[in-house]
Structure formats: structure tokens, C-alpha cells
Amino acid sequence: MRIILVGYGIVGKGVTTILARRYMEKAASYGFNPKVVAIADVDGAVINDRGFSPEKLEEIKQKGYPISADGDFGHKGMSALEVIENVEAEVVVEVTPVNIKNAEPALSHITKAFKTGKHVVTTNKGPLALAMPALTELAEHNNVFLRFSGTVGGGTPMLEFAKRCLSGDKILRVQGILNGTTNYILSEMGQSSISFQEALSNAQKLGYAEREPSMDIDGFDTACKVVILSNWIMGKKITLKDVDIIGIRGVTLEMLKDAVKRNSTIKLIGTVDDNEVSVKPLEIPWANPLCVSGVLNAVTFQTEYAADQTLIGRGAGGIETANAVLRDLLDIRHKLASKLLS
Numbered sequence: 001m002r003i004i005l006v007g008y009g010i011v012g013k014g015v016t017t018i019l020a021r022r023y024m025e026k027a028a029s030y031g032f033n034p035k036v037v038a039i040a041d042v043d044g045a046v047i048n049d050r051g052f053s054p055e056k057l058e059e060i061k062q063k064g065y066p067i068s069a070d071g072d073f074g075h076k077g078m079s080a081l082e083v084i085e086n087v088e089a090e091v092v093v094e095v096t097p098v099n100i101k102n103a104e105p106a107l108s109h110i111t112k113a114f115k116t117g118k119h120v121v122t123t124n125k126g127p128l129a130l131a132m133p134a135l136t137e138l139a140e141h142n143n144v145f146l147r148f149s150g151t152v153g154g155g156t157p158m159l160e161f162a163k164r165c166l167s168g169d170k171i172l173r174v175q176g177i178l179n180g181t182t183n184y185i186l187s188e189m190g191q192s193s194i195s196f197q198e199a200l201s202n203a204q205k206l207g208y209a210e211r212e213p214s215m216d217i218d219g220f221d222t223a224c225k226v227v228i229l230s231n232w233i234m235g236k237k238i239t240l241k242d243v244d245i246i247g248i249r250g251v252t253l254e255m256l257k258d259a260v261k262r263n264s265t266i267k268l269i270g271t272v273d274d275n276e277v278s279v280k281p282l283e284i285p286w287a288n289p290l291c292v293s294g295v296l297n298a299v300t301f302q303t304e305y306a307a308d309q310t311l312i313g314r315g316a317g318g319i320e321t322a323n324a325v326l327r328d329l330l331d332i333r334h335k336l337a338s339k340l341l342s
């Protein structure tokens with residue numbers, strides 16, 4: 001499987017690390033033979049039609065930015081779109097920064113990949129939040145796969161759990177803490193009796209929150225994940241504009257103290273069911289398995305037959321999310337193999 005990697009930041013570097021480390025093992029156990037044939041970053045690209053060796057991938061990573069300066073394989077100024085258009089590969093792994101205004105540059109990368117017959121694995125929520133129904137249709141039209149398990153839950157397989165383990169059952173409702181930053185802030189406020197501003201500034205010092213934290217604290221990150229869950233698990237056809245969103249700026253220490261009197265706390269909760277697609281702070285009893293603290297994520301799938309199933313895990317992290325990319329690549333490999341057999 002020839003792979004073009006677009007975006008070479010935390011997740012992109014994690015992908016090359018994991019592919020290099022697990023290459024032999026996966027090749028032996030799954031007949032999976034991944035070859036990174038190109039990496040595109042803002043400045044240019046490195047291309048090797050025969051595939052980079054694990055040692056060369058490691059060397060490119062160690063040399064640091066810009067990758068296009070590589071003396072043997074560098075192409076300075078070559079854009080990701082040119083790479084996707086001109087390099088022969090089966091899969092594009094799209095891991096550029098999220099953008100919920102117009103989903104670029106990822107949206108163009110993904111559509112270009114589809115139009116040139118390439119499958120896509122992405123961890124970028126932007127294009128899915130703004131255009132998931134259209135992208136799914138475009139992938140089907142071009143007879144290619146779109147996979148995105150790293151977009152919800154980081155390395156915790158929330159989407160696969162619901163799709164595979166609960167198949168045959170009916171999922172009636174999905175509800176969860178889908179953003180580690182807001183969970184850390186609310187947990188800190190409650191446990192250390194500090195204000196929202198203090199907890200936010202602690203989160204920023206620890207690197208859990210961005211300098212510009214709106215995406216997390218105003219609920220947009222959770223809302224993007226709610227869109228993905230709604231479409232993928234609940235069969236809706238919605239985008240970000242269909243989600244009712246309230247973030248956590250309005251949650252005060254007094255509200256948290258008041259919740260304690262009822263053996264509860266307040267969490268930022270994403271909900272999807274027949275009547276509701278929302279993100280808002282909700283009072284959750286301590287005894288509820290969703291009530292996890294720190295940067296953890298947790299999601300409960302309420303099902304018709306298997307009752308409530310809750311999955312808890314770290315919702316982000318470069319290497320965890322890169323592992324989700326590997327999972328998606330293996331899934332595409334299996335799908336292609338079964339297509340050949342049928």
C-alpha cells in the first residue's frame with residue numbers, strides 16, 4: 001500500500017514513527033506492506049516512488065523542518081495538491097491543522113485524493129464537520145474509502161466500537177465527554193476550588209489548552225465530534241450548523257459547588273439521539289460512568305439490547321492518534337482484500 005502523507009506535525013511524525021516501528025510485525029501478520037512514497041508539508045515535499053525505508057523516514061524526521069531540503073528526495077515549493085495529483089499511491093493520509101471556517105486546506109486535499117482515485121485516512125475534523133455527507137457521497141461516487149477514526153477519541157476506538165462491536169443492536173443515543181481540555185478545566189475548578197479563568201490558565205501552562213482556546217471552551221471541538229458520531233453511527237446527514245452549542249465559559253465555581261450537594265458535577269456533554277444534537281454543560285452524577293476527570297474522554301452508547309456501554313480513554317495525543325491512522329489503514333487493506341475475493 002503506497003501512502004502519501006500530507007502534514008508533517010505531531011500526528012504526521014507519529015504516523016511515520018509507528019509505520020517504521022510496526023512495519024515488519026504488520027507485514028508478517030496481516031500481509032500489510034505500507035510504503036510512504038511522499039510527505040508534503042507547507043514548504044514542499046519529499047518523494048520516493050519506491051517508498052522510504054524506515055531508516056530514511058527516521059532521518060527525515062530527525063533532520064527537522066523543512067523536509068523539502070532533503071538532498072536526495074526534496075522538492076521545494078511543491079504543494080500537497082501537486083503531490084496528490086502527480087504521485088502514484090493508494091492512500092492519502094491527511095493530517096493538516098483543523099479549520100472550521102472553510103475546512104481548508106484539508107477539504108481540497110481530500111477531494112483531490114478522491115478525484116485521483118485515492119483512499120483517504122484523516123484525523124482532521126474540519127472537513128467532516130463542515131461537509132461529511134457530501135464527502136461520504138463523493139468517496140462512494142469515486143469508489144474509494146474515507147476513514148477518520150482518529151477524529152473522535154484520539155487513539156480510543158470509539159467509532160469502531162460503536163460500528164463493529166454494537167452492530168446488530170440499535171444505538172438509541174450517544175452521549176459523552178469528547179474534549180479533554182474542557183474536562184480538565186471543569187475537573188480542576190471542582191477539585192481545587194478555583195475559577196474558570198484560573199483553571200484555563202493552568203491548562204494553558206500545562207499545554208492542554210491552546211493560547212486561543214475558543215475551539216475547545218466554546219464547544220466547537222466537541223460539536224465537530226458530535227457531527228461525526230451523528231453521521232457515522234446514527235445515520236444522520238448533518239453538519240456543524242445543525243448542532244446546538246453551548247461552551248463552558250458560563251460555568252462558575254458556585255454552580256459546581258451547588259452540583260456537589262446533589263452528588264454530581266458539571267461536564268461538557270455532547271448528545272446525539274432522535275430529538276437532539278447538542279453540546280452543553282450538564283450536571284452528571286458522580287456514580288455515572290461518564291463522570292471521568294482530568295483530560296480523559298468517555299462516551300456512553302445507549303443501545304436497544306446491550307443496554308449502556310461506556311468507553312473511556314485518552315481523547316488525544318500524537319502517537320495515540322497516529323495509531324488510529326494505522327488502524328484505518330489496516331481497515332482499508334482488509335476492505336480491499338475482501339473486495340478482491342468477492
Ligand SMILES: NC(=O)c1ccc[n+]([C@@H]2O[C@H](COP(=O)([O-])OP(=O)(O)OC[C@H]3O[C@@H](n4cnc5c(N)ncnc54)[C@H](OP(=O)(O)O)[C@@H]3O)[C@@H](O)[C@H]2O)c1
Pocket residue numbers: 006007008009010011012040041042080095096097098105123124125150151154315316317318321
Ligand atoms: N495532536 C493530537 O493529539 C490530535 C488528536 C486528534 C486529532 N488531531 C488532528 O490531527 C490533525 C493534525 O494534528 P497535529 O497535532 O499533527 O497538528 P500540527 O502539529 O499542527 O501539524 C500539522 C502539519 O500540517 C502542516 N500543514 C499546514 N498547512 C499545510 C498545507 N497546506 N499542506 C501541507 N501541510 C500543511 C503544518 O505545517 P506548519 O507547522 O509548517 O504550518 C504541520 O506540519 C489536526 O487536524 C488535529 O486537529 C490531532
